[in-house]
Amino acid sequence: MQQKKEGKNFFSFGFRIDRLDAVKTGRFLLFFIVVYIFISSIVSLVPITAVENAVAQAELGILGVFGFQGNVSVQESAVIFLQNGVQIQISELCTGLQELFILVSAIIASIGISWRKRILGAIFGALVAVAFNFLRITATSLIILSSADISTIELAHNVLFRIFLFLTIAIAYIAWFYWAIKNENENKKQG
Numbered sequence: 001m002q003q004k005k006e007g008k009n010f011f012s013f014g015f016r017i018d019r020l021d022a023v024k025t026g027r028f029l030l031f032f033i034v035v036y037i038f039i040s041s042i043v044s045l046v047p048i049t050a051v052e053n054a055v056a057q058a059e060l061g062i063l064g065v066f067g068f069q070g071n072v073s074v075q076e077s078a079v080i081f082l083q084n085g086v087q088i089q090i091s092e093l094c095t096g097l098q099e100l101f102i103l104v105s106a107i108i109a110s111i112g113i114s115w116r117k118r119i120l121g122a123i124f125g126a127l128v129a130v131a132f133n134f135l136r137i138t139a140t141s142l143i144i145l146s147s148a149d150i151s152t153i154e155l156a157h158n159v160l161f162r163i164f165l166f167l168t169i170a171i172a173y174i175a176w177f178y179w180a181i182k183n184e185n186e187n188k189k190q191g
Helices: 019-043 048-065 097-108 115-146 150-190
Strands: 009-012 015-018 070-074 078-082 087-090
Touching: 015 019, 019 097, 048 070, 048 078, 048 087, 048 115, 087 115, 097 115, 097 150, 115 150
Parallel strands: none
Antiparallel strands: 009 015, 070 078, 078 087
């Protein structure tokens, strides 16, 4: 598609985009990628099986609240072996690291918001990502424990994974962004 230039604006896919907004978006995307690579590089120093084991151990503790007992074994990935014979595998995708990396990277890459608010947002975002990931794992585990139908289990697992992935990232980022912008605007009015 050919772009039509009009002063400081140009058209892309039928949308009018201000050049300044395009530059800001480009800077955000570049900074997001750099932060994402940095965070994932640092976390990659920890063996993924250690993270899977930690998540599995914590999930076993949560399932204990619902009366389920068992133990965790780490093989290629962590597996929760419950006393009733059910096994729940915790793989790398189950750790929630991708959601956490995306959310924290987006918050840190939000240029124009003070570093203090970005750091607070990254901490809050990480806590939200971890909490919602455990909520997702627990909901999926309880469905596994209450159903013998493999297609129901797979549907619930896949749907819950995608919904929680999107909602965790989108809602947490939007909530943080509006909070940060609202406070920035209030500070400018007072200053």
